[in-house]
Amino acid sequence: MSIDSCTLNMAIPKIEKQEPVVFDASIIQHQNNIPSEFIWPEHEKPCLESPELVIPPIDLGSFLSGDPSAVSKAFQLINEACRKHGFFLIVNHGVDSGLIAKAHEYMDKFFGLSLAEKQRAQRKLGEHCGYTSSFTGRFSSKLPWKETLSFRYSDDDQLSNIVQEYFFNVMGEEFEDFGLGAGREYFKEFFKGNDSIMRLNNYPPCQQPHLTLGTGPHCDPTSLTILHQDEVGGLQVLVDEKWHFVRPDSQAFVVNIGDTFMALSNGIFRSCLHRAVVNNKKVRKSIAFFLCPNMDKVVKPPNNLIDSNNPRLYPDFTWSELLEFTQTHYRADMNTLDVFGSWVLQKNT
Ligand SMILES: C=C1C[C@]23C[C@H]1CC[C@H]2[C@]1(C)CCC[C@@](C)(C(=O)O)[C@H]1[C@@H]3C(=O)O
Ligand SMILES: O=C(O)CCC(=O)C(=O)O
Numbered sequence: 054m055s056i057d058s059c060t061l062n063m064a065i066p067k068i069e070k071q072e073p074v075v076f077d078a079s080i081i082q083h084q085n086n087i088p089s090e091f092i093w094p095e096h097e098k099p100c101l102e103s104p105e106l107v108i109p110p111i112d113l114g115s116f117l118s119g120d121p122s123a124v125s126k127a128f129q130l131i132n133e134a135c136r137k138h139g140f141f142l143i144v145n146h147g148v149d150s151g152l153i154a155k156a157h158e159y160m161d162k163f164f165g166l167s168l169a170e171k172q173r174a175q176r177k178l179g180e181h182c183g184y185t186s187s188f189t190g191r192f193s194s195k196l197p198w199k200e201t202l203s204f205r206y207s208d209d210d211q212l213s214n215i216v217q218e219y220f221f222n223v224m225g226e227e228f229e230d231f232g233l234g235a236g237r238e239y240f241k242e243f244f245k246g247n248d249s250i251m252r253l254n255n256y257p258p259c260q261q262p263h264l265t266l267g268t269g270p271h272c273d274p275t276s277l278t279i280l281h282q283d284e285v286g287g288l289q290v291l292v293d294e295k296w297h298f299v300r301p302d303s304q305a306f307v308v309n310i311g312d313t314f315m316a317l318s319n320g321i322f323r324s325c326l327h328r329a330v331v332n333n334k335k336v337r338k339s340i341a342f343f344l345c346p347n348m349d350k351v352v353k354p355p356n357n358l359i360d361s362n363n364p365r366l367y368p369d370f371t372w373s374e375l376l377e378f379t380q381t382h383y384r385a386d387m388n389t390l391d392v393f394g395s396w397v398l399q400k401n402t
């Protein structure tokens with residue numbers, strides 16, 4: 054008997070439609086017992102005493118200076134990191150610290166609004182942009198202890214005002230200033246006209262931080278993530294099968310490989326497994342830029358990465374298919390790329 058007919062023949066219990074729990078950061082951060090929807094299963098509960106990962110940051114300044122030995126050192130470190138765990142830190146990146154401080158200031162302004170005000174930018178089900186207070190309504194268990202605001206960013210000339218326009222349209226004139234303005238040929242070409250995502254994460258304090266997670270363990274389905282975390286700390290990466298804190302450094306960006314890049318490199322660069330834990334004292338913020346190709350770009354590795362010893366690991370796909378998969382079929386986690394690969398193959402047969 055197939056699962057469908059079996060399910061159909063069973064007496065279907067009447068399911069009381071439950072109202073989703075409300076995640077109002079200003080209230081829930083003081084609650085002594087957190088709602089069960091936010092409690093993660095035993096094997097996924099965080100370890101808040103994890104060791105710190107000590108890795109040398111890549112100095113982009115000396116890299117850009119063109120000094121051949123600095124350049125080859127940086128290449129070597131990036132290459133090793135991308136093959137081993139898929140993440141590295143960059144310093145002297147040239148992004149003005151005043152601009153980063155301004156971004157954090159705007160985030161405080163937005164997340165400090167009342168829930169009703171923030172919900173003017175409410176993200177709709179199936180869409181990847183907008184405001185979400187946790188994912189109440191989208192998921193019903195293992196809810197993340199965070200609120201997020203995501204919006205599109207593109208380098209397409211025709212979309213140069215996309216961030217300002219978004220804020221003007223959803224939040225009004227007062228928020229127009231919110232936008233921050235601003236391998237080689239194969240990859241340069243690949244990301245031309247990229248349709249990327251900026252995401253602001255706000256993690257309120259939690260009175261039972263050992264029971265929940267700010268962001269569950271996952272690999273970003275996107276290509277490359279550039280993240281700035283504030284001074285509070287909470288980002289953890291899995292290295293050598295152990296969770297390690299990435300110590301916050303306001304001068305540094307954390308860069309990590311995502312699933313799309315892993316597919317693009319035919320598995321040579323590893324998508325980084327990471328998560329974010331919360332604490333009972335301080336609100337924590339992070340700003341993520343998720344580099345994504347143009348929606349219709351076909352994700353396939355360059356020919357020189359494929360031969361009889363290195364066969365294709367993933368089928369061709371477009372970023373729009375993978376994005377849709379994560380928004381309507383599968384909650385992104387550490388297995389997204391493999392599950393998606395099988396799904397694409399099945400869909401195409
Ligand atoms: C395309 C995306 C989906 C998520 C936001 C961006 C890149 C990372 C994904 C995410 C953060 C991975 C963990 C689960 C998730 C649901 C989350 O906790 O936010 C993911 C995002 C999402 O689907 O909204
Ligand atoms: O907040 C963090 O440090 C990590 C957030 C994250 O992994 C994400 O938004 O994809």
Ligand SMILES: [Fe+2]
Nearest residue numbers: 271272273327
């Ligand atoms: Fe992530």
